[in-house]
Amino acid sequence: IGAVAMLYCRFKRLKVVRKCLGKEEDHTVFKKECVGQVLEMELLRGELKGRRKRRVVRKVMVGTNNQVEMLALQDSSPGMGCYLINQVLEGTHRIRKTGLDANIGIFWTPRHHGIASNKQADKEVKKVAEGNKTGMEGLHFLQKPLPKSRAAIVIQHKKAWCREAQQTLAQSLRFKKAKAIDPNLLNAMKIIATLVGLPHKHASLLVQLCTGHCLLN
Incomplete structure (x- = not known):
């Protein structure tokens, strides 16, 4: 099972990052979605390092098909997988430190229907299954194998x-x-x-x- 994040600007793909989590028996869809959002935040942060690019960005949209993960972002109480939620929130804080003054919205996209890049994302997920992954620079907690999920x-x-x-x-x-x-x-x-x-x-x-x-x- 793996997580994929793709960064688009005006329907043009800029970057893609892939992370293999391990066997499907050891991890859940919830963890995959959380790691995917962490990767998305880091992609955006790296793209916004230049002052000129910060002026261009007016709105950031992050899509997820897991409602449990969205609800967990709104609940600050501790629970299973809270360390992943903390990493997602930390990613938004790191983006704010670049000086971005745009809204960052996380939207529910059921099975990613209606998303133009959905087919491309499926291809990237297959690459993860084949062992094709990218670097995790700037994300220290992803450089090591993640612990097995209790739910899994x-x-x-x-x-x-x-x-x-x-x-x-x-x-x-x-x-x-x-x-x-x-x-x-x-x-x-x-x-x-x-x-x-x-x-x-x-x-x-x-x-x-x-x-x-x-x-x-």
Whole structure:
């Protein structure tokens, strides 16, 4: 999984920077979006070092397709990934130090639809997957591998638990009979979605009818 930032001025691409975070099992989309914004802020800061360029810029627009990250920017309370949010905010402060007096806006762009450079961004992401990354000058915290995301680790554990539960269920003596009634018995998510809106008594009756087994509490 990787992060890509591209700097455009008047629909003309100026610079691009890429960062490989690591395996998809170790990181989340939230982290990717945060790192992408940190890269964007650093690209803009480097472009605004000249006084002449600061006069030209009137508005800065940063697009993201992750609403959780946008909400986290508005919430100053500590939480998971707060060090990434702090780096994004620090990037805006570093831009202000260059003398920029323009508005910096972060907008939600669902799946980046309607963005002219979306296809080009997809190509850059593929380059990251191939190991093609750029330098991280000026961003010391990105020069080292980022810690694994707690949320990503929990997701991997849940997947492992689901696989183990499916294997245990498949080895059950009642499984063949139950599968003849419900071929999707191994798909626990579909079963839960069916039962979650029912009273416990009704859900228990459905399970008994499906499995031919009376649950004992």
